[in-house]
Amino acid sequence: MPELPEVETMRRGISRIAGRRITGLHVPRSRLKPIRFEPAPAAFRRRAVGHTIEAVERLGKRVVLRLDGDLAVVFEPRMTGLVLLAEPPDTEHLRLGLRLNGCGAPWLWYWDRRGLGSVRLLSRAQLQADLGPHRLGPDALELSLPVLRARLGSSRQPIKVALLDQRRLAGIGNLYASEILHVAGIHPQRPCDRLNSRQWRAIHAALRQVLREAIRCEGSTLGDGTYRNALNRPGSYQNHHRVYQRQGQPCPRCGRGQVCRTVQAQRATFFCPRCQRPGRRRPKR
DNA sequence: ATTAATGTTCAGAA
């Protein structure tokens, strides 16, 4: 579930570790199936220990520690991964600890309940090959309106589905796609290539508004309570959700429509059928 | 007890 706002919150929460050196690695033994670890823990330890964290960055939905020596540690939380400076929620699902030099919180943890995420140590070349611009589109937060339109405008995909494509633009996931389109007043099934300039402007504005507000709230902690910031505290944007997982409830915008749940590309989509009209068919000549 | 649902990414197919 961590999407751009949650991952950005993680990044900010651990940014203070910049300048510290990795002095050790702890990989808890567990009965669970191990997460994707690259390279294997022994080689990871050999190559990472001794290097200094020069910067803490975000690439789409991933947290990247830039190390000296052209190395990078990439955390990819996918569904349930957390990057923490505080004590993890439990030890059962703890996957990795990085010991750092200096006083204060000397451990950086990676915790992942479902274990779909990964931790990788990559060279600059590997990072470029795996997460370069041909694999990841421009960051959703820094996207200008013309770039947004250039990257989505000619697609025949429904707008909701296109917003989730990380090669087109990076950072938006299932929750925020529904929220953004509700704020923009656009039906999620509308094909990209049939949106007009006014509608692209609305999507661009809504995208920025929703993501910024969600970051301010430190992300959304859903019902299962999995997502936490780096200090193991929940976000609060779930209290501002307009449509996500609110099917059957009245639309907070018009007050009259009932929020609908549908499925697109095997993912749940939420929208108000009254505020988000499918739009007219192409005018007859 | 079984099944569905959860959301992200990738491999492989259409």
Add this chain to the structure above:
DNA sequence: TTTCTGAACATTAA
């Protein structure tokens, strides 16, 4: 080229 489908995994709710 573009788009679509299923699998990966752990847990909870129905």
